[in-house]
Amino acid sequence: MPKQNEKEIMQKMIEVANLIEQDKNDQTTSVEDMLYYQNFEFKGSGLAEKHLIIAKIVNEKESITTYQIYSADAKELIATVNEKGKIHFRAEYLEALREIDENYLKC
Numbered sequence: 001m002p003k004q005n006e007k008e009i010m011q012k013m014i015e016v017a018n019l020i021e022q023d024k025n026d027q028t029t030s031v032e033d034m035l036y037y038q039n040f041e042f043k044g045s046g047l048a049e050k051h052l053i054i055a056k057i058v059n060e061k062e063s064i065t066t067y068q069i070y071s072a073d074a075k076e077l078i079a080t081v082n083e084k085g086k087i088h089f090r091a092e093y094l095e096a097l098r099e100i101d102e103n104y105l106k107c
Contacts, residue, residue: 009036012072016053019075020068028061036072042087047097049078 013034020031033056041048051072058065067081078093 009072012036012075013053015075016055016070016072019070019077020055020057029057029059032056032058032065052078 013036017031017034035054035056037052037054039048039050040052040054049071053070053072055068055070056065057068064083066083068077069079069081069087070077076092077090079087079089081087
């Protein structure tokens with residue numbers, strides 16, 4: 001990966017970490033790790049995204065690990081994953097998918 005891209009990704013990760021810190025409700029949670037994915041597919045959904053940052057959030061008091069999934073480009077939270085591994089997409093993200101194709105999310 002070229003140095004410039006690496007620096008840009010690191011800057012985006014710092015910005016996302018700052019967003020998480022601003023939204024934190026308590027002092028028992030912390031960002032344990034962050035990973036950048038150039039291409040990411042949500043298993044079993046057929047949905048794929050480019051340029052995601054996934055933050056591993058640990059609640060040390062309750063021994064719970066969750067994840068927050070951000071668009072690296074927009075620096076917006078698009079989904080969370082609870083301690084049981086269930087993904088919850090934000091309504092704004094689902095609406096953006098519907099704008100792309102109204103039939104996309106029909107079951």
